[in-house]
Amino acid sequence: MKLKEKIIEKVLAFCALVTVLTTLGIILILAVQAFAFFKDVSIVEFLTSTQWSPLFAQKHYGILPLLAGTFLTTAIAIAVALPVGLIIAIYLNEYASQQIRKITKPVLEILAVVPTVVYGFFALLIVTPFLKTFIPGLAGFNALSPGIVMGIMIIPYVSSLSEDALNAVPNSLRQASFGMGATKFQTAFKVMVPAASSGIIVSAILAIARAIGETMIVTIAAGLQPRFTLDPTVPIETITAYIMNVSMGDVARGTTAYQTIFAAGFTLFIFIFILNNISYWIKSKYGLKYE
């Protein structure tokens, strides 16, 4: 009986260990291939060249165009998702009746469960043609449309995380504010939002990480053309879209072109890793304030 208990514990421990192996595997694989890549390409060129063309005859290995593309789509997505998500969270938490909340929340969650490839379809076939009626110079593939659609996709993410943060603020704070004669608006923005600020910041950081890592929408609607620009109306390529672009083709293992997707993946992973740890740090440092 004792032995059986021990074996079961070991088996369960192994299950937990798989997550550690996954992390180690990701880091090791990205590092090994990226290291092989940097044997052929200097880090200086990688970080400073403004051209990225590993698949062409004239090869350039500058990550900047991919970073610019990623930055651009992410910035647009956050510009949409953060204000709208926050407004919805504050509205639902401070203004809406219990009934409205009960209906709205599950419907908003539908936005979050739609597969990303479907959002790519929306961006390319609905939003881009729609935007073209306002912006005549807009290319068929651009950063603006996938950025906006990505933002729409992230709204429920921001709103539900921010709402959780607002919910965690004790009701006594709200009552005290009302007791002092404050209006709902004053209470929301001078008491509730500041009190929930750490949770709201975490939701923003996680939203940024989501946008940076989003792949299908930008692959479908942004154009797959690396370009060092911050112009949202022209075709661009993000880090994630580049990885997809190479994966769809036939690139032999061991070539520099093959290694580029791991170098790109490594760059992406570093950004995500930093953002994740900042949010974890904020959560553990400020998260328990009201519990």
Place this chain on the structure above:
Amino acid sequence: MSKSNSGSINDKIFKGLGITATVSCLLILVVFLGFILVQGLERLSLEFLMSLPSRFADEAGIYTAWVGTLWIFIITTLVSFPLGVGAGIYLQEYGKKSMLNTLLEINIANLAGVPSVIYGLLGLEVFVRIMQMGNSILAGALTLSLLILPVIIVSTREAIRAVPSSVKDASYALGASKWQTIWKQVLPASFGGILTGVILALSRAVGETAPLVVIGALVYVPFVPQGPLDEFTVLPIQIFNWVTRPQHEFIVNAAAAIIVLLLITFAMNGIAVYLRNRWQKKINW
């Protein structure tokens, strides 16, 4: 009280803004889904579901795609369910408050945030190349299992945490061992919550495109996979392929396939929500 507090002009403006934002989101959803239905509903037929892919849009179907999705779903479930629940039990019931455990927790939080395309790179090297599975269903399912593992672990832990310690204490007091307590008391009491988390995670796996493309899942598969080591395609990849074609007929196919994919996704989420509500109602500690 709230009546007298809601009189300010700022309040009215913000309330209007909040309603506008919420309604806009719902409207966008309606427009998107409506567009898909208008484009794709007519194309949807039994023939479309049972036809092999084709160069000709009006002959092409999603037979290989949904069979591939079914294969991926089954194997991913078989792998991720025991692994994720096992890890969740370990972390919640066996793990002590140690450095190692804190690290495990940070690690899982981190993994949950890693973009799916990076899991594709992991699967490409580990399963496809090193373990030589090729671009098979098995390699795809294992990759997706790792991808959804953090979600399953977190929801398992939450479900187990909700079981009151009095239940466990009673079990121990009757002389049950640790595993007997977990197996006979904790798991049955938390199973609804665990199942909800697993289904939500699996619905995410079913909708994934990027990691499977990266491990080399094919865009054109003219045959139905017979076993887990066969090459495959899935619904999202088939949709991706059709969306990127310029001809309108393929867009119609994509819309029809999206209807099928959304039905699967929404059904899974619906089941999960139903289970969650039922489970919450039934167990009232």
